[in-house]
Amino acid sequence: MTLHLENKTVRRCRPMLGTLVEIAVNGYDECQAHQAINAAFVEVERIQKLMSFHDAMSEVSALNRLAAGESIQVSVETYQVLKHALALYDMTQGIFDIAMGSELVNKGILPADNLSNEHWEGTTRDIELGPHGRVRFLKPTCIDLGGIAKGFSVDQAIKVLQEHGVPNGLVNAGGDMRMIGDEKQVVWIRHSSTLNDVVGYPIWLQNAAVATSSVRVNDKHSHLSPALHIQMPLKNILNEERTVSVVADQCVWADALTKVVLLADNKTAEKCLTFYQAKAWVWDGGGQLMREIN
Amino acid sequence: MSLVKTSQLSFHLVSIPGIVIVAAMPGFAAVYLNVEQAQQVIFPGEKFTDVSLDLSAEKQKILEEKLGVSLGTMKQKIWRAQNGGYFFVDQVIGKHELIIYALGINIDGSIRQVEIMEYREAYGGEIRHKRWRRQFEGKAVDAPLELNQDIKNISGATLSCRHVTEGVKRILGFYDIALRK
Numbered sequence: 001m002t003l004h005l006e007n008k009t010v011r012r013c014r015p016m017l018g019t020l021v022e023i024a025v026n027g028y029d030e031c032q033a034h035q036a037i038n039a040a041f042v043e044v045e046r047i048q049k050l051m052s053f054h055d056a057m058s059e060v061s062a063l064n065r066l067a068a069g070e071s072i073q074v075s076v077e078t079y080q081v082l083k084h085a086l087a088l089y090d091m092t093q094g095i096f097d098i099a100m101g102s103e104l105v106n107k108g109i110l111p112a113d114n115l116s117n118e119h120w121e122g123t124t125r126d127i128e129l130g131p132h133g134r135v136r137f138l139k140p141t142c143i144d145l146g147g148i149a150k151g152f153s154v155d156q157a158i159k160v161l162q163e164h165g166v167p168n169g170l171v172n173a174g175g176d177m178r179m180i181g182d183e184k185q186v187v188w189i190r191h192s193s194t195l196n197d198v199v200g201y202p203i204w205l206q207n208a209a210v211a212t213s214s215v216r217v218n219d220k221h222s223h224l225s226p227a228l229h230i231q232m233p234l235k236n237i238l239n240e241e242r243t244v245s246v247v248a249d250q251c252v253w254a255d256a257l258t259k260v261v262l263l264a265d266n267k268t269a270e271k272c273l274t275f276y277q278a279k280a281w282v283w284d285g286g287g288q289l290m291r292e293i294n
Numbered sequence: 295m296s297l298v299k300t301s302q303l304s305f306h307l308v309s310i311p312g313i314v315i316v317a318a319m320p321g322f323a324a325v326y327l328n329v330e331q332a333q334q335v336i337f338p339g340e341k342f343t344d345v346s347l348d349l350s351a352e353k354q355k356i357l358e359e360k361l362g363v364s365l366g367t368m369k370q371k372i373w374r375a376q377n378g379g380y381f382f383v384d385q386v387i388g389k390h391e392l393i394i395y396a397l398g399i400n401i402d403g404s405i406r407q408v409e410i411m412e413y414r415e416a417y418g419g420e421i422r423h424k425r426w427r428r429q430f431e432g433k434a435v436d437a438p439l440e441l442n443q444d445i446k447n448i449s450g451a452t453l454s455c456r457h458v459t460e461g462v463k464r465i466l467g468f469y470d471i472a473l474r475k
Contacts, residue, residue, distance in 0.1 A: 012335070013326050013410035015395075015455035020410060022324070034335065078435075175449045190450030212450035245449060 003111035012037045017150055018046055019174025021158060026168040026183060036164035039170065040157040047156055050078050051149040053101065053110050064101060064133060064142050071128075079133050081145055081152050081252070088148075088256055089124035091272050095264045096256065099123045101142030110144060110187050151211055151255025158251075171251075178209035178251040191243040191287045201245075201281070201289065209251035213258035214243040241285025248278035261293065269293060296442060323414040324446070327396070329383060335360055336398035336407045345372040345380070347472055361467050370465060372473075380473060383466050386457040391415045397459055397465055408462060408471045 010033035011024040023040050025033040033090040059078045066072065074082075102120040104110040122141025129135060145152075154171045158178050159183045161169040168181030178187055187210055189201040204209065244261045254274040261269045261280045267277040273280055273294045280293040322332045327335060333342055349357070350364075358365055370384035378401040385394045398406035 011324065011326050012325070013413065015408055015410065018453055018455065020413070020458075022326075029444060039336075109420075116419050121365045170447065172447060177447060177449060186446040190448050210449045214450065243450065 004231050010034060010037065013039070014041055016041070017048055017123065017153060017173050018052075020171040021157075021174070022170075023161070024172075025161065025166050026140070026181070028166055028168070032164065036161050036169075038164050039071055039164060040160040043156050043160045043172070044153045046147060047077060047149065047153045050075055051145045051152075053144045053146065054091060054113075056113065060143060060145060062272065063137065066137045066140070068137060068139050071130065071134045073133045076133065077152070077156070079135065081148060083129060084152075084252060084256065085145070088126060088260065088272070091275065092130070092260055092264050094123060094125070094269055096122050096147070096260055096270065097148065098143045099141045099216070101144040104144055105142070105275055106147075132272055147259050148252060148256045150174070151209070151251035151253070154178050154209065154244075154251035164263055176209075176211040176255050178254075179205060182206070189243070189245050189274045189281070189283075191283055191285075201283070201287075203247065205247065208247055208249060209254040209255035210245055210247045211258050212243060212245040213249060213262060215241060216263060237250060243283040243287075244280060246273070246278050246280045248276055253278055266293075285286070300318055323412075325412050327409060327411045329396075329411075330406050332379070332383070332396035332409050333375075333381055333409050335371065335409055336376065336381060336396060337379060340375040340377055340379075342373040342375055345374050345473075349472060353471065354387060360471060361464050363464065370387060370468070377401065380469060382469075384410065384461050386461040388457045390455075393458055395461065397462055399466070399469055403466075403469065405462065405466070409456065410458070 004088070008027075008030065009026040009028055011018050011022065012034075013022040015021075021038045021041070021044055025036055028036070033134055038144050049057070050059045050074045053060055053064075055061060057246060059072075059074045062072055062073070080200055082098075085096070086099045089098075098121050099120070101110060105112045108252060120140050120142040122137055122139035124143075126138040126141050127135065128138055154173050155175055155178060157171040157173075158169065159178055161171070163178065166180070168179075168183045170179040170185070171177060175190070177187070184204055184206045186202050186204050189203060189210075189212055191214060242262055246254045246257040246261060248257065257272060257278050257280065259271050261282065264272070269280065272278075278294065280291070282290045284290050324463045333340070354365055370382050372435065373381040375381055375398075380399045382399070384397065385392060387393075392412075393410060394412040396409045396411050398408075400406045
């Protein structure tokens, strides 16, 4: 590639994680920017391979094949995400539960291809994290990291950009994004009700992450909602359209906390947001701001 | 595990007391790479020659049957890389979006890389969105925000990459019949 001396913004985009992942680098040599972006995409792909429910070779699939009491060693990254999930499970008294895979399979949202068991009874609490990256399921458990892994992938991609010396950068995985650097940028929040038409509420961010989740009700697009991943046990609570955006310093928190705010009671949501130094906005189905938390 | 508090690296959230809507809101659009850039991203350092296909009527028929689309509707352009790989530029049009993307195919027929070159969302929510806009009316201007400006970052309901995935499959089928040796 031709080397340009001026430092312009390099933006790239690839289909990944079931969506489009965009990575932008600003104020950096163009060649190096491309190299950093390439490496960040490779990292997102690596995380996807580790944590995909759809991939029989993933660590998530290997975990879901475990019998009660059996353990395997997983990567540092999968271990870390499970640790985050356990913390959120405890803090939300079980509302944030990644062990919803079987219900999602039963509803036809996730494929049953990679599973061997049919009787799952475990919750996130039945995941035991041992030394040296060993993970044991106390009961047969079917996990899906759909509600947290996308944010984690964004953080990992940002880490790679930082390792490459990128001063200003942004990673946006289908609306879950994080930016680094001095630049203040505007992020538009899009509500479920305005899907594909226009964008909504603007938020200015710097050195922060933001994620948005929507719940649509009785709608053919409801499968688009990432919040569905934890909606199942509480479906009676969520019978109205909601969009939640959370800003935090890491995308893994922003991603996971959107689900907490959607599903938990106000007190629990506030407690979690405070703990993770995050802030949330909640909109109704018409795009009207209902509340700001923290 | 014990709970680990997030780092003290604080983020700066700049809330907006109000903005002024100056114009209708555009849909999201982004240009990532032109053809030459996409070629160099996918096949660094390679040189390319245009490929124009002169398919026999018979082959055309096989292709159309296999791919389930009329060849006339396929918009892809093809280049051959010096190393024997192929580089395609194709576009997919969904109900709400137009995506132009590049696909590199290795000499063994495997996918080398997919890069989005251009992405454009349909425009059309202006009227429906009046109610949303009202919440900003009459508020102080805090930031010079022109809604006609390029919208770079959207958080929230986004499109899946399904159409691109389908397009890539179609091209692989096309490659198999028309180009593979």
